[in-house]
Amino acid sequence: MRTLALVAAITLPTLSARPAVDPTDDVMHRVMQEAHIAGAAVAIVRDGKIVRISSYGNANVELPSPVTASTPFQIASATKIYSSVLLMRMVEQHKIDLDAPVTKYLPDAPTTWASITVRNLATHTSGLEGVRIDAGVVSTADAMKFAVKATVSAKPGERADYASFDDYTVVQYMLEKISGKPFPQLMHDELFAPAGMTCSAFDMAEDRGPQRVAENIPGRAEYYRWIGTLNQRRWFLYTQWAYASGGVYSCAHDMATLLAALDAGKILSPASLRESQKPFTLLNGSAGEFGIGWTTGSYRGHRWAGHSGGPAFSDVMYFPDDHLGIVVFTNQQRLYPELASLLADQFITAPASYGTAGKQDDAPNLTAEARAVLQGAAKGAADSSLFAPSQRQDYVADINDLGPVWLGVLGPVTKMLLMSDELGADGARARRYRVFFGDHAQAIRFRFDKDGKVISLNPHGD
DSSP states (O other): OOOOOEEEEEEOTTSOOOOSSOHHHHHHHHHHHHHTOOEEEEEEEETTEEEEEEEEEEEETTTTEEOOTTOOEEOGGGHHHHHHHHHHHHHHTTSOOTTSBGGGTOTTSOGGGTTOBHHHHHTTOSOBOOOOOOTTOOSHHHHHHHHTTOOBOSOTTSOOOSSSOOHHHHHHHHHHHHHSSOHHHHHIIIIIHHHTOOSOBOOOOEEETTEEEOOOOTTOOOEEEEETTEEEEEOOOOOGGGTTTSOOEEOHHHHHHHHHHHHTTOSSOHHHHHHHTSOOBOTTSOBOSBOSSOEEEEETTEEEEEEEETTTTEEEEEETTTTEEEEEEESBSSOOSOHHHHHHTTTOOOOTTTTTOOOOOSOHHHHHHHHHHHHHHHTTOOOGGGBOGGGTTHHHHHHHHHHHHHTGGGOOOOEEEEEEEEEOTTSOEEEEEEEEETTEEEEEEEEEOTTSOEEEEEEOOO
């Protein structure tokens, strides 16, 4: 692979001179090499100001064209950050009440939706179960003809479920009805223009028979997926009726501009920003992982809100208590969204007990098994015999596909702390570990069957 060079780095006057060995550049160059990332951009926001924007590699490898601070990347589901701010601005204008039933704004909605609030939709707690929308549908109004067929499979607020139904299609339709504007126009008028975001736009793509047509996005980054020995160029259709969920092209400078404005109390009031980033409290009293358009969590004991998309075209973390924002955009589809947390290690100090405060481990054999799974998956070669029989084919294949671009880029496992251990009535165990890859740590939850074989492993908060 070609040598990756820093194409552009903007150092603003408030930032001191960089060290000879720059940690951000080191992380980006290393991961870009290992994950075959063609191009990327990074922005750092501190105390309401953009203090760094760096760009790396190429937006388009065929031309080639270098990434710049204003290169628009497809940021996929991180679009929800913009949708959240738009929704909260309309709340501040008293056009929407988050706790009103959605039927207040959509009187033709099914009566079964009467107990679903706007907040439920925006926090993925509506309880609506999936519905298929025909491939040829373009407009939000036409998509709603299918969406109203969605059944309510859980009480609103009972669970947070990101994947079961696209709640944001209903939010988008509601915003269009209230404003009288198509969603892209509303987003431009109510957010992009007031915030000074100059490179963010939707391309309005749609399939027309054998052709895909779209508006121009000047300088956009093409996106790729590493397959075997090469980067394949990809074209995924982000449907117009789902634009509130994902599909905007945006540059690192624009996202950083918004984070800086929010941190400084502009665009939204501090109270509205806090409200949007507050995890929804489920009916059982536990905290969900979603706020209004933001994913929420803690890292090294510090509260953060953000979103990723693509799964890794975009990775955004904002630490409100630290007044820190980290933006990473790439054009590589086969990647796990962890670059923002890797860069956060430079700024977020871990508590003194972070590397020692685990539970006593009464089943070290399970921990050894989990460690072996992680080490194998990092190389794309997890031992299937360590998994439950039902998981030894498709699931192991998925883990081995994801492993090198998730675990592999982090380096070898150096330590595992047991953070929680729950025993089910059927003898299965759920164990959450804080896994250290050198100084960097990620929480990973393993589920084991009664015979001690792995059922699943997933990232799980801090």
